[in-house]
Amino acid sequence: MLAHAIFFYFFSILAIFSALMVITSRSTVNSVFFLILDFISVGCLFIMVGAEFLGMILLIVYVGAVAVLFLFVVMMLNVAQQKQSWFVGQKSTHIPSGLIVSVLILLELLVVVGGWKYKENIMSSSNLVIDTSITNTHSIGSVMYTDYILYFQLSGVILLLSMVGAIILTYRKRENVKTQSYLKQISRDKASAVMLKDVEFNKGVKIDD
């Protein structure tokens, strides 16, 4: 168990350290990199407790897709310019509203954590039988697609809705943009593309009329 303990403390200290660095580091891009490190160490913790499916999914979804898009957005923002307008320039309107929201969240957290009671002997009192003969991918699937199929499908639909909403909000039809239509290109025939003309001397031809 010694090696197990060493790895557990290594990953958990790494996770806490990088979570702290996310909110304290000066550059936004560094924050995102620490966020990725945090995701990876939490994924490793998942794998250590035997939930290898959850760990891998965390890596694929959060690190492989979500964090890439975060990074993408943060790199495109001109962060230096924004800092100037927030802290140096005229009085910002963001700070009061931000303060209200964060104080509210802090109060909520205090209420929740203050009223928290740990159930005694949670491991022995739980009457859940863990079947070790099947992999946890199978067991997650056999629960998620039977008992919780409605919630699973509903969350999928909500995600789809938000995706469609985001596209509708940002989509605008631009004019005068050249687009390539494969159907048009392929369905052109010789008659519409090539024309034979007798060119009159010293007059030339007029095309596109």
Place this chain on the structure above:
Amino acid sequence: MEYLNILINEIYKIIFLVIPILVSVAMIVWLDRRVWGLVQKRRGPNVVGPFGLFQTLADALKYIFKEIIIPASANKTIFILAPIITMTLALVAWAVIPLSETLVLSNINVGILYLFAISSLGVYGIIMGGWASNSKYPFLGAIRSAAQMVSYEVSIGIIIINVLLCVGSLNLNDIVLAQKNLWYVIPLFPMFVVFFISALAETNRPPFDLPEAEAELVAGYQTEYSGMMYAMFWLGEYANILLMCAMGSILFLGGWLPPLDIYPFNVVPAPFWMIFKILFLFFLFAIIKAIVPRYRYDQLMRLGWKVFLPFSLIYVVLTASFLLYFDKLPKGSF
């Protein structure tokens, strides 16, 4: 003492996995250039060693002795980390590739997910390199590659779902053993083609090498890199290509299984079949590099999102309905 023994044992295994991979990456670079040369009626590298086999080693030696230049305005830490991450991720993924039923470093339950996760992390090396260089062309290359790799990952994921529907397990050995009677390249041939093209895009190979399109972006995300750091990007890229070939041969070509379980074939040891299949897929990669012109960026995106994604989704539905109708769904081991 016991831990030390286990540790030494593991390190010994890892070293004997990593060194052959590095050597085969060097050989594969040579093969790539030879095939490229032959297609264009040139000789390719043929001077250093027999048939020019040591060309890559000579190149590596040259890179080692070159000066590493770090631009003054670059973000130093991330700039140095980027090639290291590319190289490490490319090597780490080989831990789960089975070369035979027993010859595998770690036979984990979610092997295919692990491979998918590692290949989706590959984009970080490129983004970090491009951003940390703090110059225009690398940044443009990094942005392009981020969009490109994320797009094609989606279709690779759905193709993997197709195969998993037929197998009923995420373990790579189970995937290979499920193809004992019929390689999946036959019933899932369209998916094999889509996988191959997506693998080209995922590894930034021509015709999808837009992140380093030399006609537009100098050398893309590698522009500011020099010496050994450039070489690490380059080796990582080829290790990734080999990995994609291995993934293709496990998913579709029956991994380490012989094509037919009869006399002349089943005498050849399993690892050789795996290597033959990887080499065959790599040969296709090399030929494609030589004969296909580069895509335009909007064409690339159109192919990924409007052609491959719907097509592979429809194929998932088809495969599932077929398996359900003929009652062929894998009942699993539980």
